[in-house]
Amino acid sequence: MGMAIAHAQASGMGGMRTAGDLVARVQLAKGCRIREAKAYVAEKLGTSVMDLVDPVVMGEVRADKGLGTMMPLAHTPKGIECKFNIARELDVKINCLGNFLGKTGLGGGE
Amino acid sequence: MSELFVQAKQAILATDKEKALEAAKRHLDAGGEPLEIISRGFVPGITEVGEQFGRGTLFLPELIMAAEAMMAVTDLLSAAMAAKGGSVSASPSGSILAATVKGDVHDIGKGIAIAMFKANGYAVHDLGRDVEVDEIINGAEKHGVRVIATSALLTTTMSEQKKLEETLKKAKLRDKYVTLVAGAPVTQRWATRIGADIYAENAHIGVVRVGEKL
Amino acid sequence: MSKIWTRMGDGSPVELTPAELRQDLEDGSADAADRGGVPGLNEDDFKYLEELFARRDRFVGVDVGNEVVLTYDGAALKFKRHCLFEERLHVLTMYEKMFGADTVELGHVDYSYKPVKPIVNYEQGTLEMGLLTTHSPLIYGAMPNLGLYTRPDGPCPNPMELLPQGKIKEARAAYEDMVEEAVRDMVFVVGSMYESGADGFNLDTVGASGDADVLAAFLALEKLRAKYPDIAVEVGMAGEFILGMHGELQYDGQRLAGLYPHQQVKLAEKAGAVIFGPVVNTNTDQTIPWNLARTVVFIRACSKAASIPVHANMGMGVGAVPVTDFPPVDVLSRASKALVELCDLDGL
Numbered sequence A: 001m002g003m004a005i006a007h008a009q010a011s012g013m014g015g016m017r018t019a020g021d022l023v024a025r026v027q028l029a030k031g032c033r034i035r036e037a038k039a040y041v042a043e044k045l046g047t048s049v050m051d052l053v054d055p056v057v058m059g060e061v062r063a064d065k066g067l068g069t070m071m072p073l074a075h076t077p078k079g080i081e082c083k084f085n086i087a088r089e090l091d092v093k094i095n096c097l098g099n100f101l102g103k104t105g106l107g108g109g110e
Numbered sequence B: 001m002s003e004l005f006v007q008a009k010q011a012i013l014a015t016d017k018e019k020a021l022e023a024a025k026r027h028l029d030a031g032g033e034p035l036e037i038i039s040r041g042f043v044p045g046i047t048e049v050g051e052q053f054g055r056g057t058l059f060l061p062e063l064i065m066a067a068e069a070m071m072a073v074t075d076l077l078s079a080a081m082a083a084k085g086g087s088v089s090a091s092p093s094g095s096i097l098a099a100t101v102k103g104d105v106h107d108i109g110k111g112i113a114i115a116m117f118k119a120n121g122y123a124v125h126d127l128g129r130d131v132e133v134d135e136i137i138n139g140a141e142k143h144g145v146r147v148i149a150t151s152a153l154l155t156t157t158m159s160e161q162k163k164l165e166e167t168l169k170k171a172k173l174r175d176k177y178v179t180l181v182a183g184a185p186v187t188q189r190w191a192t193r194i195g196a197d198i199y200a201e202n203a204h205i206g207v208v209r210v211g212e213k214l
Numbered sequence C: 001m002s003k004i005w006t007r008m009g010d011g012s013p014v015e016l017t018p019a020e021l022r023q024d025l026e027d028g029s030a031d032a033a034d035r036g037g038v039p040g041l042n043e044d045d046f047k048y049l050e051e052l053f054a055r056r057d058r059f060v061g062v063d064v065g066n067e068v069v070l071t072y073d074g075a076a077l078k079f080k081r082h083c084l085f086e087e088r089l090h091v092l093t094m095y096e097k098m099f100g101a102d103t104v105e106l107g108h109v110d111y112s113y114k115p116v117k118p119i120v121n122y123e124q125g126t127l128e129m130g131l132l133t134t135h136s137p138l139i140y141g142a143m144p145n146l147g148l149y150t151r152p153d154g155p156c157p158n159p160m161e162l163l164p165q166g167k168i169k170e171a172r173a174a175y176e177d178m179v180e181e182a183v184r185d186m187v188f189v190v191g192s193m194y195e196s197g198a199d200g201f202n203l204d205t206v207g208a209s210g211d212a213d214v215l216a217a218f219l220a221l222e223k224l225r226a227k228y229p230d231i232a233v234e235v236g237m238a239g240e241f242i243l244g245m246h247g248e249l250q251y252d253g254q255r256l257a258g259l260y261p262h263q264q265v266k267l268a269e270k271a272g273a274v275i276f277g278p279v280v281n282t283n284t285d286q287t288i289p290w291n292l293a294r295t296v297v298f299i300r301a302c303s304k305a306a307s308i309p310v311h312a313n314m315g316m317g318v319g320a321v322p323v324t325d326f327p328p329v330d331v332l333s334r335a336s337k338a339l340v341e342l343c344d345l346d347g348l
Helices: A004-008 A020-030 A033-047 A055-065 A080-090 A093-102 B001-014 B017-028 B034-055 B060-083 B108-119 B133-143 B161-169 B188-192 B203-213 C018-036 C043-054 C075-079 C090-099 C111-133 C160-167 C168-195 C211-227 C261-271 C288-305 C329-343
Strands: B095-100 B125-126 B147-151 B178-182 C004-007 C013-016 C104-106 C139-144 C198-204 C233-237 C275-277
Touching: A004 C329, A020 A033, A020 A080, A020 B060, A020 C329, A033 C075, A080 A093, A080 C111, A093 B095, A093 C111, A093 C211, A093 C261, A093 C288, B017 B034, B017 B060, B017 C261, B017 C329, B034 B060, B034 B108, B034 C198, B060 B108, B060 B133, B060 C160, B060 C168, B095 B108, B095 B133, B108 B125, B108 B147, B108 B203, B108 C160, B133 B147, B147 B161, B161 B178, B161 C211, B178 B188, B178 B203, B188 C018, B203 C075, B203 C288, C004 C018, C004 C288, C004 C329, C018 C288, C043 C288, C075 C090, C090 C104, C090 C111, C111 C168, C111 C329, C139 C168, C160 C168, C168 C198, C168 C211, C198 C211, C233 C261, C233 C288, C261 C275, C261 C288, C288 C329
Parallel strands: B095 B125, B095 B147, B147 B178, C104 C139, C139 C198, C198 C233, C233 C275
Antiparallel strands: C004 C013
16 A cells, blocks of 8 residues: 555556546557557647646546546536546546446446 | 586586486596586586576476486486495585475475475475474474475565574574575565575575575 | 665665665666666666665655556555455545545455456456446456466366476476466456456466466457457566476467566567556665666666556565565655656556
């Protein structure tokens, strides 16, 4: 655990505090390297690449676009609700969303 | 004569038991001293085998075959020395007891170390894995070994190596043995802290340090 | 001249003169370059590392803009080691919200694919619940762990008992049987969890049982990619070179035994990996500067050779992190920064 915290502070993008989870998602979905992944996310969100690790800027962007925030207020997207917004904003496939739509009868299928 | 030493070294590197025995026999037939071909031919060969294994250019099956070739030539050369009336063995003095400590079922590292020790002419008694401290000590007493080597892959099982040191002291047997500790989380710092005689970063270093200690 | 305070590979403090520091950096670099047949460090690299170790900061980090993505191994299980009995899904949210994690990883306490097989339905249920509440990519991780396929834990004879008896042919046959069993289990478990919605997978500590372990991971990955073309799998290695326990196993026409990270990554790509996690082992008899220089050489060569993202392993005993349960942040953060910045890494 201590190791995870130390690396997150020394080298990590910041996870949900910034856009770390979004860049990670693009890396996984597209298999692209860090520069391309960051550039892709910045372009889709309409930010600069440097903004992606800024918790002030990204806190606002995430709140505005419903991508999930560290302290989610009432009536704001949480959990899988945010994933639908992330898939749309980043134009990436998120595996579990198809299952969700199928199980709820809202569309798609498992 | 030096051509035979080269052949001896090459035979071990090629894991060729027959060629190794042939070099040893030709050396003896020519009136050579058994220990000379060991130290100038076979030992440099097995040392290089160990180094190549450590670098990932030679693999475990070859290491085992090299060990078998070494054992065959040391048996032959020891017999030749005995026939000459000498009492000196061509093998390094002392044998080794090896075990993975209680609670730990990992035996790859131990297996590699055993192969390396055998390749260098040591007799090794392998007690296997998940072995109680008492069983290790009883095994050492039974086989009359000089070295007790234990492996622990987990931070949760390293404490068994400390227990071994303490139990040996309580039984007033500590000075009788050289203890060697190894395993992924084991370090020189740990060895020093528990009072083990040798820390082996890897199998090759283990052989070197046991050789120095004995 | 003042001495530079750093540590040995086992974490013990040590002081070096600037000349000793430089010598250790050069020796570590030369060792890796020689073993791997790859370029060593250049003068700029040496200067970077000399300055990094000369700094008196307790903690250092990458320059702004150089941040990378973090993936984990067995993250949700690490609470248990500390006797913190938090439910796994709760742990995932803690990683996400409290630890700055860019991804989260779910894993079974055994952290091997084989034991998950009989309980995969329960794991699927847990994963599906986790996917509802987390936001970050949720990865399922475990090890191929071929050791679990030997008697008494599995159906195959134990090669480590056969080899010392000189039964090389039998030992090799056992490894080949273990590969088949492990591939079947990995494809089954990973496929099931993918169908439950996992964002990615970690085949972790690949090669722990040697070349057969690596072959099993690559063959399983091939099958998974064929069945699920979009599946994202990270291959994390166990050691810096592939141990030749069998010695003759090949993948894509290349002998696996003895391959170093820059060679391993190309085969992982061929098998269908989306992320590669190379390992360089920490030598406890050497200083951290020696280890870090050596690690940079290997990992940089891997990163240069790669077409996919490279997430170097940096935990206890690997990636120039000391072999100690609680690695000190002074050397840990220096290793973290240097590896990311000198190796052009995509993640850790």
